[in-house]
Amino acid sequence: MIFTKRLFLTSLMIYVVFITIIVAHPSIGTCFRNCSQCKKFLGIYFDVQLCDEYCVKFKGKMTPDVEDPDSLAPFITNLNEVQ
Template identity: 45%
Template sequence: MDARAAAMLVALLLCAALPAARASNVALCVRNCAQCKRMFGEYFEGELCADTCIKYKGKVIPDCEDIGSIAPFLNRVE
């Protein structure tokens, strides 16, 4: 098997392993992190939020208006 065929096989397996619904949840989660970062600026840990989206595969989606969903990503800037 040549390198191109192997790369295509890996891409196919990755696509099959990650259902579209899960991928869209991760994308929605990351977009919400970006929106919260724009809203709260330096008080919001956007990178940590996005990393959490990826780590948990979008199972918990942050809502910028729900303090409970974004509390782990808020910080005090002094």
């Protein structure tokens, strides 16, 4: 019971933080959406967590684009690392 409440509160806090970031910086929201789109397109070869971290770090100024290989390069996982 306590674990469930903690999990709920933790999830709620994470959600609030992401909503705050997205509202405060609309370009970060666009960056997150582009990361998700790239993940759908490239699957296991795209590191969406790293992409999301870059979105926050650079406040959405560095946005990946599926049609631009140079913007995807930092997030492509080495084929030898994928299991």
